[in-house]
Amino acid sequence: MNTRDDQAATRFALPEFLIGIGLLACAAVVLWQTLAIPVSPLYSKVGPTVFPYMTAIGLAVLSLLLIVAALRGGWQPQDEKETPVDWKSMAFVVAGLIANLVLIKPLGFTAASVVMFVLICYGFGSKHPLRDALIGLVLALAAYFGFAKALGVNIGAGFIETMLGA
Template sequence: MDRIRKPEALLALGVIALGLLALYETTRIPVSPMYAQVGPTLVAYVASALLIGLGIALLVQSWRGEWTSAPEETEVRLDSRALGWLLLGLVLNIGLIGPLGFIPASVLLFACTARAFGSTRPARDALIGFVFSATAYFGFAQLLGINIGAGLLEGWI
């Protein structure tokens, strides 16, 4: 343990600050008294706590000098094709969530993201995306009573 590494410590403090900001904003979410134990803020509180915990872990690692930096000669190149797939997925999701609904828009987002990360099996990716998005939709719509984009497909199911 030489001394604290400043760039890593600043990143760790930034993650902690982000977690604290998320925690503060979560406390400002209005919660209906009809929620007994599990309400719409539960996941936000968990995510805030995890961000703060991650920041603390990163701070400890920077203090101990456990982070290893990439070699200086490492060249970082932008993969424009992967970025294009990610942007396409986001644009499709934003543009189609209203008319088509949450599930189809999220399936397209998942498939485009998988393609950006190198997947060459779009049918499999769409099936996985369907399972995830349908689970998320029904978790929010049926269990919590929150509408996150009901469309044609959600009306049939």
């Protein structure tokens, strides 16, 4: 005998399905861009495309699991599905991501990442922007110098990196 909860659990969950499809599209883009990476025949088995291929495969597997879960009714409990979207918080998270894209070229990786971190923290409910900025600064500098010094990859030096002698 099916109860109401059993019926709800077997319904198709469109929002979760769309998330799975979006993630599958991201996996396809990663794969497409990985195929465009020039690989020298000097590399034996491990080259510059190993980690991007692993990322594409991981994203594809995760997206397929999310799609299957959506077809089985979704992964959210019923009471969470009825919770209204907090559009103000969502706007701050999206604003943080857009700010990073817009500011990375003129300000550099670190400053843009700090702005993004503070906006996203506020979107998630933080009321401590100074603390968030300091945490964001430490994380962004660690990421920047990890890429710049350890890997030799320039991910966007700006005024903060210049002041620190990058």
